[in-house]
Amino acid sequence: MIYFDNSATTRPYKEVVETFQEVTTNYFGNPSSIHSLGQQAEKLIQKSRQIVADILNVRDEEVFFTSGGTEGNNIAIKGCALQYKSRGNHIITSKTEHASVIETCKQLENFGFDVTYLDVNNEGQVSIEDLKNSIKDSTILVSLMHVNNEVGTVQPIMEIGNYLNQFPKIIFHVDNVQGIGKVPLNLRKANIDLCTLSGHKFHGIKGSGVLFVKNGIKLEPLITGGMQEGKIRSGTENVAGIVSLAKALRVSNEKYTLHVEQLQEMKNELVKYLSSCEDVIINTPIMNSAPHIINFSLPGIKPEAFVHELGKNKVYVSTRSACSSKKADVSHVLSSMGFDKTISGSSIRISLSYGNSYEEIIKFKEIFNNSLKQFKQLMR
Ligand SMILES: Cc1ncc(COP(=O)(O)O)c(C=O)c1O
Incomplete structure (x- = not known):
């Protein structure tokens, strides 16, 4: 073959599958339970959060686990739109985003949000000039992908982030589902506020993902309930998925270097x-x-x-x-x-x-x- x-999608690494099996078999406690089985599971989540944070060069409290890229993009975009709607209703994205961004933006248009879909050139890149010209007083969010999933175009995220830095009220979301482990991106240097990752794209298990949320950014939760994951995403955590995602990210990072x-x-x-x-x-x-x-x-x-x-x-x-x-x-x-x-x-x-x-x-x-x-x- x-x-x-x-x-x-990628084939999960052998060690990732082993980790998944070990955790799902032996650490099945609910991380919210106060007994030792629950605490062990909770510890594993925190350890995984630290591993992911170290690899992304961010703080552990800025790492939130999700079910994957589609959910991460939805939480980031809708959560931001709902949270900051009193500031403005304008969102900027591009015409070549993944469906989980475009369809989310279209849905928000039905709820009264105003969305600009930036054109791209014949190589698939947005122009910073176009972005500059699209910004309005009502702009609350810019959502762009790092690496395009169909053609592989890399967007100038660093330049865009540096430019957006002068607008403290505009949140910058980056869909880095295709770039992670393949094209380096320094979240801090690029002034990124929100960043989406998906475990199964880097040899993790399907149904696992990460949303980076910079300290100070608030998101209106889309799923309410037991307030897990900093209230951003309620629901009993996928412990084995989370631990194996951290493993997959570590291995992918090593593979990138080598x-x-x-x-x-x-x-x-x-x-x-x-x-x-x-x-x-x-x-x-x-x-x-x-x-x-x-x-x-x-x-x-x-x-x-x-x-x-x-x-x-x-x-x-x-x-x-x-x-x-x-x-x-x-x-x-x-x-x-x-x-x-x-x-x-x-x-x-x-x-x-x-x-x-x-x-x-x-x-x-x-x-x-x-x-x-x-x-x-x-x-x-
Ligand atoms: C750029 C990009 N964003 C988001 C997603 C959605 O990720 P998931 O399959 O984890 O929902 C994909 C999946 O192909 C993607 O390529």
Whole structure:
């Protein structure tokens, strides 16, 4: 099997699964219970919070555990909008955000919020000038992603954060679900107030995530109840998910230090190969893109059919993002980047992880070549 769909989800690391099993079996107490089993579970959560905080270079009381990226983005955006609505009702985001941001903003529009969706250039980046021109007295939130999940474009988060620093009333939220462990981001230096992570994107277990909330920022909770996680997210904690997320983040961080160059080289090799295929158009920008995502189009070929063809050979890739890949329309990311329907309706995404190898790249080329040849013959 060649698994090149790591932006959809990753295979949990072996040690992460072991940790999950150990915690869920032996530390099953409810962290809110006052007996020793509950206290042990609570201690594990606090230890995990400290590990995550140390890796992110933030304080432990700024780390909140969630169920993943969609929930983190919802809590950040709606929680901020509801909390600060007396200050203003304007939100700025971009046209190429993940559905969990765009749909959340659309929902807020139905409740009377005013949302600006920034354009992107042909490489998928927002312009700081556009952002500057969009700011109003009523702006309360800017929500932008660090790494785009479809094409891998890296947004200039540091510059944006530094610019926004002069507006103390504007909260800066960053969706870093695709960037963590792949593209460094210093939350403090970039003046980020809220940052979303998702465990299953860095070899953790599905149903685990982190929302960083800078000290002093308040969020109206969306889920009320037992006031767990600083009242931001009530509900009995997913202890095993939390502990295994901390483990996954630690391992991913180590892999980044040791193997990010290798990851970039594998991507370069794939880009070089795909560029040499006459039917392929590369959509991922060469500069300012993450080391693990390659998006390309096969004009005239139905991408779903081609993904299935590769799947028959146990090569797993995506058409666009996992949550929109079953919808038949064109990619909103590629359309926003200015690509026409032939390109934006025929895109395929390869997303690598530190677990992939050169041998897989070589094998992939062979399978891709044969599959493409067969496809073209069928189309004649
Ligand atoms: C950029 C981005 N944000 C948010 C999410 C949602 O994360 P989750 O699957 O944990 O809900 C994803 C998932 O693909 C993503 O790529």
